[in-house]
Amino acid sequence: MRARYSLYLFTLPALLVIGLFFVHPILLTFDMSFTNFAGIGEAKEVGWRNYDRIISRDRYLREVWLTLWYTVIVVSALTVTGLFFAAMLHRLPLIRNFSRAALYTPAMMSFVVVGYVWQFLYSPLNGGINVALRDLGLGAWEQNWLGDPSIALYSVAFTQVWMFTGFTCAIFLAGFAGIPEEIGEAGRLEGASSWQRFRYLELPLLGPSVTVSVMLTTIGTLKTFELPFILTKGGPDGATRLLSIDIIDNLFGQYKFGFASALSIVMLVIVLTVAFLQNKVLRDRENAS
Amino acid sequence: MSLSETVTPRTTTGVDRDLLLRRGKSILVHGIVLALVAIMLLPLVYMVMMSFKTATEIAQDPLGLPDSLYWGNYMAALSSMGYVRSVLNSMGITISVIVVVVFAGAMAAYPLARLENRVSRVIVMIMALGLATPNFVTITPIYVIFRDLGLLDSYLGIVLAFAALKLPLAVFFYTSFIAAIPIELEEAARLDNCSNWQIFWHVIRPLLAPVTATLSLFVMIMVWNDFIYPLLLLTDKDKLTVMIAVYKFVGNTGIDPTKLFPAAVLGSIPLLLMFAVFQRKIMAGATAGAVK
Numbered sequence A: 001m002r003a004r005y006s007l008y009l010f011t012l013p014a015l016l017v018i019g020l021f022f023v024h025p026i027l028l029t030f031d032m033s034f035t036n037f038a039g040i041g042e043a044k045e046v047g048w049r050n051y052d053r054i055i056s057r058d059r060y061l062r063e064v065w066l067t068l069w070y071t072v073i074v075v076s077a078l079t080v081t082g083l084f085f086a087a088m089l090h091r092l093p094l095i096r097n098f099s100r101a102a103l104y105t106p107a108m109m110s111f112v113v114v115g116y117v118w119q120f121l122y123s124p125l126n127g128g129i130n131v132a133l134r135d136l137g138l139g140a141w142e143q144n145w146l147g148d149p150s151i152a153l154y155s156v157a158f159t160q161v162w163m164f165t166g167f168t169c170a171i172f173l174a175g176f177a178g179i180p181e182e183i184g185e186a187g188r189l190e191g192a193s194s195w196q197r198f199r200y201l202e203l204p205l206l207g208p209s210v211t212v213s214v215m216l217t218t219i220g221t222l223k224t225f226e227l228p229f230i231l232t233k234g235g236p237d238g239a240t241r242l243l244s245i246d247i248i249d250n251l252f253g254q255y256k257f258g259f260a261s262a263l264s265i266v267m268l269v270i271v272l273t274v275a276f277l278q279n280k281v282l283r284d285r286e287n288a289s
Numbered sequence B: 001m002s003l004s005e006t007v008t009p010r011t012t013t014g015v016d017r018d019l020l021l022r023r024g025k026s027i028l029v030h031g032i033v034l035a036l037v038a039i040m041l042l043p044l045v046y047m048v049m050m051s052f053k054t055a056t057e058i059a060q061d062p063l064g065l066p067d068s069l070y071w072g073n074y075m076a077a078l079s080s081m082g083y084v085r086s087v088l089n090s091m092g093i094t095i096s097v098i099v100v101v102v103f104a105g106a107m108a109a110y111p112l113a114r115l116e117n118r119v120s121r122v123i124v125m126i127m128a129l130g131l132a133t134p135n136f137v138t139i140t141p142i143y144v145i146f147r148d149l150g151l152l153d154s155y156l157g158i159v160l161a162f163a164a165l166k167l168p169l170a171v172f173f174y175t176s177f178i179a180a181i182p183i184e185l186e187e188a189a190r191l192d193n194c195s196n197w198q199i200f201w202h203v204i205r206p207l208l209a210p211v212t213a214t215l216s217l218f219v220m221i222m223v224w225n226d227f228i229y230p231l232l233l234l235t236d237k238d239k240l241t242v243m244i245a246v247y248k249f250v251g252n253t254g255i256d257p258t259k260l261f262p263a264a265v266l267g268s269i270p271l272l273l274m275f276a277v278f279q280r281k282i283m284a285g286a287t288a289g290a291v292k
Helices: A002-032 A049-056 A058-090 A093-108 A111-122 A128-135 A152-177 A181-189 A194-205 A207-223 A226-231 A243-253 A257-288 B003-007 B017-051 B055-060 B072-080 B083-114 B118-132 B135-149 B155-179 B184-191 B196-225 B228-233 B242-250 B257-286
Strands: none
Touching: A002 A257, A002 B083, A002 B118, A002 B135, A002 B155, A002 B196, A049 A058, A049 A257, A058 A093, A058 A152, A058 A194, A058 A207, A058 A243, A058 A257, A058 B017, A093 A152, A093 B017, A093 B257, A111 A128, A111 A152, A111 A226, A111 B017, A111 B242, A111 B257, A152 A207, A152 A226, A152 B017, A181 A194, A207 A257, A226 A243, A243 A257, A243 B135, A257 B118, A257 B135, B017 B257, B055 B257, B072 B083, B072 B257, B083 B118, B083 B155, B083 B196, B083 B242, B083 B257, B118 B155, B135 B155, B135 B228, B155 B196, B155 B228, B184 B196, B196 B242, B196 B257, B228 B242, B242 B257
16 A cells, blocks of 8 residues: 555655645735735735725625626637537538638637737727728727727627637537437438537537536636736726736736735635536536436 | 538439539538638738738728738837747747646656545645636735745746646646556556556556647647736846737837737747647647547
């Protein structure tokens, strides 16, 4: 038995790196969240004051809802677009591989590049989208995409969906590939239309792929701050001020390390809670069906 | 009859309206889906197109094709954003992170795949926590730790920070892969009195090549594109990574399209070339978790 446990020596290098640069920082964040640390100088213990402030002010509660709402929009849209392209491409083997790679290309790019390019696409006067609308005779649809508080969040979400549609599509295509041929064949023989086969034969069998896709995109979306950071900086009027943006702003805009740490802990609790609940609900549903 | 089958041309003698109809429909569906894919790629076409336009062209005809391929924007970007240096930096950092992540990850995964007990479960939990934690949660303390250890502005520091970020993924990749390797392979070696290390090195390691390739590509994409770590942890102009070079070159206020677009293309090109070459591997890896 001793020999078996000595096998754990193999985990030492990884645990050392993770311990030093992940576990230790998390504990420090927790520590700092009870101080008014400002980057330099003494950190004074302030007890629960940072957390009090978060809970007692509406604005942070609003940011939490905004973060969750943003995640819901992005994840549902990504599921639908990914499923749509995968269902189509599954039926079109001739263009499947090419299209899958083409759709995946944006996911290979940096948030910095994507953010900048879309910022320009969205710009009100000479931005690509408004000019295209004008050229198509749809000038009435022109918007100040990132400047109008009522649509800015959706513009940012749209960019994120554009970026990762290829990712969910690839996951669903793998799911489709795992569906036995005979099932589609049987559906065809029964005279089921393409939509009926998708809705009643394939979709129920894609449960595991939906689970994987929803979980990965949820965590991924909750973790992003880069797109709103580059596109809107949380504006206009706080319309895209996600919790992550507030954390970054407190850290690097105002050097309120202590308060930012408390916000970070709140964020971490939210991410873990969502991940845990989702895992439970989706797995239960999968097992039930 | 599936649409795919009707695509292959068949010789039709006489009038087979049904077949013609189906083929027409099939061509139409292919056309529509290809058009949708093309629309998804428009922002990239736009990015490349804009990079070849002069400032006047961009102002006068924001969506039009450039009159000629104007390389001036690229010349200006190349000469002032420190591109070559930043590409070398990014490559060096990326390769180092891959080496650390692959070795430490594969080693850690071996006991986790073979021993099922509380110790393994605790380690897996820590890894899962690492996967779910947003990196801006740990960035401040990492900055403070780096400052205290004198790791700020050092390649070693950023490589270790990235490694900690990506190791959980590596451990999950390798654990599921090693768990699928039949234990009988090891038992023969164990009978020959091989040590754990010898078994790992001579029996397990050679089998890990496919998953290592996929993982390396994943780590490369993430490290190459990441932006908050190098932005905070590296300040020396000579140590900047590609994305920071892009970010600093473009600036954050009053964005100039003649700078933005060539920099965006230059920043993306190395990875997009990699993608073109290793497309199949990356796509296989991207879905590895979903198929199981």
